[in-house]
Amino acid sequence: MSFLVILICLVINYLWLKDFDRFDDTWFFRLRCWLDDLSSGMVEKFSLGWLAGIAIIYSIPMLVLGVILFAVGDIFFGLATMTIHILVLLIAFDRTQPGKLANDFIEKWKAGDMNACVDYLAHELVTPSLPDTDDREAVGRFFSKQLTYRCFEKMFVMFFWYMCTGPLGILFCYITYQLRDSHREGQLQSQVRFVALVIHLLEWLPARLLALAFSLAGNFVQCFENVRASFWQFDRDADNAELLYGCANCAISGMASGGSSHREPSEDVEDEDIEVAEIRALLGLLERSQAIWLSVLALITILGL
Secondary structure: OHHHHHHHHHHHHHHOOOOOOOOOOHHHHHHHHHHHHHHHHHHHHOOOHHHHHHHHHHHHHHHHHHHHHHHHOOHHHHHHHHHHHHHHHHHHOOOOOHHHHHHHHHHHHHHOOHHHHHHHHHHHOOOOOOOOOOOHHHHHHHHHHHHHHHHHHHHHHHHHHHHHHOHHHHHHHHHHHHHHHOOOOOOOHHHHHHHHHHHHHHHHHHHHHHHHHHHHHOOHHHHHHHHHHHOOOOOOOOOHHHHHHHHHHHHHEOOEOOOOOOOOOEOOEOHHHHHHHHHHHHHHHHHHHHHHHHHHHHHHHHHOO
């Protein structure tokens, strides 16, 4: 059923109106504020009180989902359970298609307004810092890097953990990323470090599997050498966005006149369009990698592994 759920979610995600926000995420921020207020007393009394607050934030939504899944059981030949799986996966998926993100950015890029490009990055992508508007090349590279990582965390991470753990695992990933993105004033650094560690653990294996898919979908020799050099690294401070962007650059080398370490002049591509060519090449690489993952998932489903 898992592979069928993923296919249905992809079809819905691609065919649904792209400008329509299907689900409202503000419920999580309200829940977090309420629980943080309730647990504020524990934080003051106990050094690990913040950990109890986070445990409650995780446990309440997952407990509710577990009760719902148990209650519906095999009603309507399992269709009710499948519907819940689909809804949970759609909530975790990106609300905006990667192609739309890229096309909107390219439109602003070609207009030459770097302030508009950076404003778009600030509005659409959750990032700790933004590039300088005076550095046009840095703005283009920054978007390519964040686009690659956003597709990874919103799609490939969710694919992997859904196949491994089902909807409860997806909800756990969703809550973790929401904890990272829903900043609160006065948030404890211990909470930030804990969430960062959980994200590192959730992303470690999917990031390397995606990097391997990049090597199969692009320039195998260069990309695989990059993957092999970093595959067994387990540095908790490692930047997965930088890792994946580096592997993607190696994979698309020769396919576009882009890439942070593979920029070569081309007669048929003007300098101002190098970043655009890189973005389009990255989109193609991500689509081919998604097809590889789906093929592997289909094979796993057929063999019953």
